[in-house]
Amino acid sequence: MPDALGLTPSQTAGPYLSIGLLRDLVPTELVDPGDSRAIHVRGRLLDGAGEGIPDGMVEIWQADPGGRYGTDAFPGFGRSGTGGDGSFEFVTLKPGPVPWPGGGLQAPHIAVGVLARGLLKRVVTRLYFPDEPDANEADPVLAALSPSQRETLVAVPDADGLRFDIHLQGAAQTTFFAV
Amino acid sequence: MRLDERGFAEVDDATRDGVDPPYDVPDYVGTRLRAPKQPLVILPATETELTGPAYGESAVEPHDADLTRQHEGEPLGQRIVVEGRVLGSDGKALRGQLVEIWQANAAGRYRHAVDTHDAPLDPSFSGAGRCLTDDEGRYRFVTVKPGIYPWGNHPNAWRPAHVHFSLFGRAFTERLVTQMYFPDDPLFPFDPIFNSVRDEAARGRLVSTFDIELTEPDWALGFRWDIVLGGREATPLEDGHDA
Numbered sequence: 001m002p003d004a005l006g007l008t009p010s011q012t013a014g015p016y017l018s019i020g021l022l023r024d025l026v027p028t029e030l031v032d033p034g035d036s037r038a039i040h041v042r043g044r045l046l047d048g049a050g051e052g053i054p055d056g057m058v059e060i061w062q063a064d065p066g067g068r069y070g071t072d073a074f075p076g077f078g079r080s081g082t083g084g085d086g087s088f089e090f091v092t093l094k095p096g097p098v099p100w101p102g103g104g105l106q107a108p109h110i111a112v113g114v115l116a117r118g119l120l121k122r123v124v125t126r127l128y129f130p131d132e133p134d135a136n137e138a139d140p141v142l143a144a145l146s147p148s149q150r151e152t153l154v155a156v157p158d159a160d161g162l163r164f165d166i167h168l169q170g171a172a173q174t175t176f177f178a179v
Numbered sequence: 180m181r182l183d184e185r186g187f188a189e190v191d192d193a194t195r196d197g198v199d200p201p202y203d204v205p206d207y208v209g210t211r212l213r214a215p216k217q218p219l220v221i222l223p224a225t226e227t228e229l230t231g232p233a234y235g236e237s238a239v240e241p242h243d244a245d246l247t248r249q250h251e252g253e254p255l256g257q258r259i260v261v262e263g264r265v266l267g268s269d270g271k272a273l274r275g276q277l278v279e280i281w282q283a284n285a286a287g288r289y290r291h292a293v294d295t296h297d298a299p300l301d302p303s304f305s306g307a308g309r310c311l312t313d314d315e316g317r318y319r320f321v322t323v324k325p326g327i328y329p330w331g332n333h334p335n336a337w338r339p340a341h342v343h344f345s346l347f348g349r350a351f352t353e354r355l356v357t358q359m360y361f362p363d364d365p366l367f368p369f370d371p372i373f374n375s376v377r378d379e380a381a382r383g384r385l386v387s388t389f390d391i392e393l394t395e396p397d398w399a400l401g402f403r404w405d406i407v408l409g410g411r412e413a414t415p416l417e418d419g420h421d422a
Contacts (some may be wrong), residue, residue: 004268008384010199010412011358012209013343016291020281020343021306025238039242047212051197054187055293061231061351070231077232098226111227115356118209120200120375122354126227141222168213178219178350179228 006131010121015055018081019117022057026079030060037065037093039160041127044086045114048169052086056116058166059128060090062109067096094129100140107135107142112141112170123176127164128154149175195409200375207371208332224352228410231351236311244310246282248323254304256285256323258399260361261387264316265346268409272316277344280320287326296328315340321399327366339366339373344406352410357384360405361384 011107013021024158031038041060045053057079064074077093080088097105136142142150152174155162166174202214222228237322239273242248247258274367283289283306286298290306304323312318348354360373364386367373376382384407392402 004409005266005270006381006384007195007198007268007409008355008357008406009381010355011343011375012207012372013345014355014358015293016281017343017356018290019289019291020279021310021345023307025234025309033290047214048216051212053213059354061227063227069226070233075232092318101223101225106227107227109227111351113351114355116213118207118211118213120204120210120214120372122205122356123202123215145220168215173217174218176215176219178224178288179222179224179382 012120015113015117017055017057021115021174022079022081026077028076028078028080028089030062030076030078031091031093033091035080035093038091039055039094040158041090041092041110041125041155041164042158042161043088043164043166044080044088045088045116046165047118051167052084053082053116054084056082056086056088056119057113058082058090059113059115060092060111060112061111063095063098065093065096067098069098072094082146097135102140104138104140105135107132107139109141110141112164112166116166116168119168121176123168124179125166125174125176126153127162128155130154130162131178145175180346197378198376198381200377204371204375206333207375216347224350224410228352229350231347231349231354233275233347234311235275239309239311243308244318245318246304246306246308246320248321249305250303252303254284254301254323256301256304256326258321259324260319260393260395260399260401261342261404262317262319262390262393262401263275263387263404263406265318265406265408266312267349272312272314272347274312274314276310276312276316276318277309277347278318279307280322280342281307282322282325282338282342283328285323285326287328297325298328300353322417324361324394327364332371337366337369339364339370346406348408348410350410353408355406355408357406358385360399361402362386362389
């Protein structure tokens with residue numbers, strides 16, 4: 001595309017992103033916590049020293065339980081700021097499987113984006129579900145990763161939901177994608 | 180970049196056409212413990228990446244786009260209009276796009292518990308706005324020019340004046356959070372965040388232009404800034420197979 005316009009570059013969201021982005025518009029609860037299908041996804045956003053990141057934001061984008069994106073009943077987009085210890089939390093529904101471009105299905109997953117001071121551009125990862133061993137085994141994205149990379153993307157069962165810690169750096173770094 | 184037969188590849192630092200900064204910019208101290216060090220894995224664009232959230236008229240109130248009218252009194256500072264178009268890389272206007280902004284007040288202070296800069300808060304200024312682009316992809320905000328403020332990155336460090344912008348685009352891949360700067364800011368040569376964009380032309384696209392046509396006589400100065408969105412799908416994966 002020789003005539004394509006030059007893209008606008010990314011810059012860090014900085015330490016004050018909550019002023020503009022964590023207002024009343026985008027929920028941390030994508031579904032009523034009283035919904036019998038509701039699941040809690042909790043985690044911590046951690047830096048290379050293992051310290052919680054208190055000024056970050058996690059965004060999630062996902063299909064509904066039927067595998068459909070962006071329906072009126074379930075828009076499927078949420079935001080959570082991080083607390084003093086880097087903690088974030090969502091209440092959502094488990095998504096259904098969605099198509100793979102080459103045919104077949106992808107295992108249920110949630111797209112995750114992270115913005116923070118010190119990140120000059122967003123990092124993107126995926127959360128997969130621990131109760132889907134067969135679908136995960138057959139998933140083309142997970143299949144392309146090493147076992148240690150794969151391990152960082154599968155959430156861990158928790159008391160009433162799932163735990164998904166995001167390590168930006170270090171030996172336990174979460175696998176991040178270029179999208 | 181090389182891709183295997185399934186369209187996967189690993190790259191050290193996948194930038195969009197060399198436009199975005201790398202993660203690891205040691206001059207910007209905040210990156211040191213936060214920049215991922217392992218290579219990114221390239222994902223083929225699936226429905227997950229090619230869809231994204233959309234917002235309608237119910238997401239914005241009229242005063243959301245005028246940061247000078249959100250309180251009883253008017254904020255201090257130079258009143259400005261910031262206007263521009265949100266476009267795809269093919270030049271197509273992106274209509275109905277939610278644009279979210281936030282900024283410091285005219286004295287260079289954010290209304291945020293973490294900002295301890297010894298400059299006054301303005302009781303008439305919150306510093307947050309949002310609007311939807313019109314049918315021509317146009318957004319328009321009225322605000323005050325944000326002040327330059329010091330930060331602790333290095334001795335005598337000051338951020339050039341800027342407004343933070345957040346955009347969704349047409350897909351999860353097009354999500355962009357960035358900063359708009361003002362023309363001829365004397366702090367540009369010293370700012371590691373601005374200079375994290377290595378390509379000079381790309382860096383220039385972060386800077387608004389003063390526009391006398393946009394300026395409202397006896398009322399507000401006008402600055403124009405267009406935003407061009409595109410994910411990696413702007414450079415199809417098939418290109419990699421030919422490499």
